[in-house]
Amino acid sequence: MRSGVEVGIDEDVELLRQAQDEPAGEAFRALYERHAPSVLAFLVGLTGDRALADDLLQESFFRVHQHLDRFDPTRPFRPWLLQIARNGALNALRSRKKAVADGAERAASDRVPSQAATAEARAVTRAALDAIDDDERALLLQRHGLGLSLEAMAGSWGCTDRTIRNRLHAAADSLLRALLAQGGRP
Secondary structure (H helix, E strand, O other): OOOHHHHHHHHHHHHHHHHHHOOOOHHHHHHHHHHHHHHHHHHHHHHOOHHHHHHHHHHHHHHHHHOHHHOOOOOOHHHHHHHHHHHHHHHHHHHHHHHHHOOOOOOOOOOOOOOOOOHHHHHHHHHHHHHOOHHHHHHHHHHHHOOOOHHHHHHHHOOOHHHHHHHHHHHHHHHHHHHHHOOOOO
16 A cells, blocks of 8 residues: 555656646646645745745746656655745845845845744744745755655755755754844744
């Protein structure tokens, strides 16, 4: 008997094969509907900007559609999709930081993680997340926000499980230092 995860992976691969044969068809729409909510949640958490996350979600699926032929059907689809989304988000964040450094104002948005219990805790948590490196924030959100396994993350980041584990520890340390600097409690 196969697990639900394996079935989901097999279904994704089959949908991708169908999407290659019929690019504008129902198969690609089914992939979008299956994965868009979790990818959007990840992008909102990473960027802190719902409008930007919506744009990045569309761009991510556009890139997937453009590069259907590059997908390796022996690997799970979700980590590949998250890699595309993460890369787009990190590029957008770099551009935004450059614009801020050049004097552009950063758009105000509700960038509060839903996991925090109080308004003050949410503000401290968001400030601490904003204070750490974008890659570290992406790692923490993929692991704890999306619940990705170390194996899936390693596939998405193109490294070993051990490297991901080490990077997660470093990211958690950075977040802890940022929380303490913000006056929050670990």
